[in-house]
Amino acid sequence: MDSKRALAVDGRRVLGAAVVVFTVSACSIVPTRGPITPEQHQISAGKLSQPHVRVIAEPPRPGATPKQIVDGFRVAMANFDDDHKLARQYLAEPLASSWDPRAGATVFEEKQLTGAEDPAKGRRPSSDQRDVTLQGTTLGTLGPDGRYQAADAPGGSAGGKVGGKRERISSQTFGLVRVGGEWRINRVPHQGLLLTAEDFARAYQQVDLFFFDRAQDVLVTDPVHLPIRPGEDRAAAVVRRLLKGPTDWLRGAAVSGIPDGTRLSELLVDDANKIRVNLTAEAAEAETNAERLRALAAQLAWTIQTNLPEIKQVSILIGGVVVAVNNSSIVQRDQFGDFDPAGIKATAHGYYVAKDGRLHGITDGKGQAVPIAPGAPRRKLVQPALRSDEQALAWLDGKSRVVVGDLKGQVQARTWLTGTDFTAPSWDRDGKVWAVDRLGGGRSRVMRGTAQGPLPVLAPELENTHVKELRVSRDGCRAAVIYEEGGETHVKIGVITRDGDTVQLGRLRPLGIPDEAKVTDVAWQDGGHLLVLKGERSGAELLRVPIAGPDFVRITPVSSIDGIAAASKDSILANTDNGKILLYDGQTQTWSTDLGVGDYPMFPLG
Structure with a gap:
């Protein structure tokens, strides 16, 4: 050049x-x-x-x-x-x-x-x-x-x-x-x-914006990249982008609690790292409803303090007048923990199926047997998945049935889905179980179910594929899919939209993972990242992949990993081909190998 x-x-x-x-x-x-x-x-x-x-x-x-x-x-x-x-x-x-x-x-x-x-x-x-x-x-x-x-x-x-x-x-x-x-x-x-x-x-620069699922129960992470413009206030740029609403890809799945037309009038940060966000009069519509005002404050606090952790306090003004949220003129991200985009409690446990076939929960670094509903298989649970409240478990009975039982051991397990050849089940945050029925001949049907029976899911992009795995995100707005089509393996993220009783999984987008054919397992770490397992046994490779960015991260490699589960960047479970259950600590970047012997590691949802 x-x-x-x-x-x-x-x-x-x-x-x-x-x-x-x-x-x-x-x-x-x-x-x-x-x-x-x-x-x-x-x-x-x-x-x-x-x-x-x-x-x-x-x-x-x-x-x-x-x-x-x-x-x-x-x-x-x-x-x-x-x-x-x-x-x-x-x-x-x-x-x-x-x-x-x-x-x-x-x-x-x-x-x-x-x-x-x-x-x-x-x-x-x-x-x-x-x-x-x-x-x-x-x-x-x-x-x-x-x-x-x-x-x-x-x-x-x-x-x-x-x-x-x-x-x-x-x-x-x-x-x-x-x-x-x-x-x-x-x-x-x-x-x-x-x-x-x-x-x-x-x-x-990549920043994380936060919106809500349509039920406004949980925040949804929407990663975007903003240009770095000389002289532009970065905090103001982030807030202005938040006010524009979700990306086109997430529209219909994620919504904003901030009234349409709201603009940023002024943003000031003082020497004590306290920020004042003055919104235009359009935001006053949120003041008519306490829950909507709280949603507005949650989006601002999570977006500002996630991307600028040095900011200690956020004050919200509408038309120059300070707004009180929950009787406080100051808001912080921690006040809205019930909207945490992680989708599960910080105290959530990890689980696995022990060598004796029983479900074990991990407490204080050790596995302990957990009682399960009557009707659970006597030999071994297969492909189990845990509901968000850790009170119910779904598993496969053979290939053709998805069965659900409670973890108190008091209610008889029941079949929720029947079909031909199911993938491992995956819970959504609404308490419904998802699975894909492989119909043969390169055809698949996405299904979800309740105790009352199956519910339809429209997924036209997957109908003529062979789906190997589907994992619903903890915010309920996306799903990760591994599937085969035309002799090639693909790993993509789709958006889940809801319109009344109609649920659709579509807008499948690639992650750009090299050698997709080698991907054997995926798990949601958080709203913006997917954990991806590539290769097998001694050649296994573990990647942290952003759903909207080019920067893959290799997790400290451990050979012979067969399956994975994740609850956050710092909490990862894996099982090896020789039956060990491993726990990864992201803070120390080390693996603990004394949790127990078994397989099918899991956290709630994901």
Whole structure:
């Protein structure tokens, strides 16, 4: 490349097409899609005050070639000063005025740049027109609403191979013309930005927004990436994005308790890290209902203090007047623990099926037998799943029945679902059991059930697939699915929407996990992350995968893991092929191996 990025080091500046400087503003670095970053080196996404790396672009140089113009434009796209003023200098009119950098972004890993010195394809040779084509891999896209969407994992018959693995090869073509003797871009492959993974990390920060499920029982995490704009107040930017509502992907599943049309009038942070959020008069609608006002306060407190943990107190004003929530003018995230997006109590226990076939709960680091309903199998529970209150258990009876029993041992176990060949059951937070009936011939039917019988689920995207596993998230708004289609294995996240009695699972989106065919198990860690087990036995690999971001994290590896369960980032259960039950402590990043002997580790829900 003719242009070079450079770092400001020890106060010295190395010039090129762009200069990268460090500024004390908010940005957590998003790793490139290369080697997976060990967990201990991850930078918390929760602190918007952390230093970030900023790109300072340079204008086009006189006499620059088409290749240099395209390369310079790509670098300049990562600089947000003055609405991409410098980037527009690489463009010819009318494109310079009509180009919309806010339309989203494509994260792209370049492999080859071609055609820079040849006449544009399909045109007569001309000294005033050129095409420059970038060939490479599309890693993901960022929508106008800030949601990052990973590209489909490598697969299919198209594409090249690197290291024996198929890649997503795509092309990005720019058209150039001479303007006043200098080359400028007059045609771009699409609106929005085209960024490398490194530039995406420098230009955007991931933040977690919080909305509600439709019943307004639990907060739903909605991760987005916000651009880092010089001089912009990061806390204000986060609140403004929250006020716009959920991402398009979650609409219909998640709702906001903040009245429509509410805007941020003013946001002030004092020296004691107390924040005052002044909302416009539209928010006054929430004051007419105590529960709605509490929902508004919960969303603000969770969003602000999750992303800015240094903020100690939040005061909410509407039209300049302080609002009292639960008779207090100060709100904090801890006041709304009943809405915790984790979806389960902090005191929830881990469980497993012991070698003798009985259910064991983990207390003080040891497994203890738990009584179970009459009618439970005498030999061994198969694929059990635990309800959120830890008072009921679902399991498979053979392949064709999903049975539910209570953990007090007083009520006879009952069949809730019957079919042909069920996946392991999964509870939702409403107390309904989900499972997928494999009908044969590459067909599947998603089902959910109660003690009164089965309830329909519309899942047209999964009807002609062979589903291997389905896990409903603890907020009840999403589900993780492993399925086979066309001879390939996929791992995707879908959205659960409810309209009266109609429940639908759809909008399946990939996570971009390399080698999806090797994925054997998944578990929800929290509302924004999925725990993924790849490989088998000595080659097992455990990943913490964001549902809307490119930064995978490898959990400290342990060989021979067969199954997993998770309750949070710091609490993971696993079983090994030799029958050991392991507990992972995220604080110390160590595994305890003295819990007991058995399999089917589980936490409530997830």
